[in-house]
Amino acid sequence: MHFSRRIEHCPMCGTRVDHRIPDDDNRERAVCPACHHIQYVNPLNVVGTLPVWGEQVLLCRRNIEPRKGFWTLPAGFMELGETTEEGAARETDEEAGAQIEMQGLYAVLNVVHAGQVHLFYRARLLSTEFNPGPETMEARLFHQSEIPWGDLAFRTVKLTLERYFAERDSGQFDVHCVDIT
Structure with missing residues (x-):
């Protein structure tokens, strides 16, 4: 399920993020391919x-x-x-x-x-x-x-x-x- 607060760019370095399931997780997250920051969007x-x-x-x-x-x-x-x-x-x-x-x-x-x-x-x-x-x-x-x-x-x-x-x-x-x- 995608919400209006979907992240498109890394808040740490500004790189466009990938949306994928990170290792050791169970749901899709915004993952920065440059700095590897994982952004969590919570209610x-x-x-x-x-x-x-x-x-x-x-x-x-x-x-x-x-x-x-x-x-x-x-x-x-x-x-x-x-x-x-x-x-x-x-x-x-x-x-x-x-x-x-x-x-x-x-x-x-x-x-x-x-x-x-x-x-x-x-x-x-x-x-x-x-x-x-x-x-x-x-x-x-x-x-x-x-x-x-x-x-x-x-x-x-x-x-x-x-x-x-x-x-x-x-x-x-x-x-x-x-x-x-």
Whole structure:
């Protein structure tokens, strides 16, 4: 399977790479014929939160592609030097300007075709004042009946919200692992 992040040139010396299975490996890699550097392309982590205020959840309307104008949970790519929880909190602040208290890992979604793993944490909002960053048109709270289900940006968000609402009344939240095929 080839992803859009396919490597064409060696990041060490700039030589055009060969795509082959290296010795002592079991899958195709980008191998430099000049310096012999092997480049590994691994999934990207998308981290975010499911922020809650009472019976409402916080959604952000995207101001960037992909899916500009659609609603999502605050999330984005994890950065080097941070934990998944730190990245989720940072993305929530950057996208919604929301202050939260983390409440634990809630969903791990393997988006194999995109080479991504999405991790969502449950979070309790500490206030209803939001200050969205440039990637967000609007951040607002929704009751379950108000969720714009047809205008959600990503399937991972829809599945996470569906599972949350199914468990909310019991107050018992499992960690969900889902494969998006």
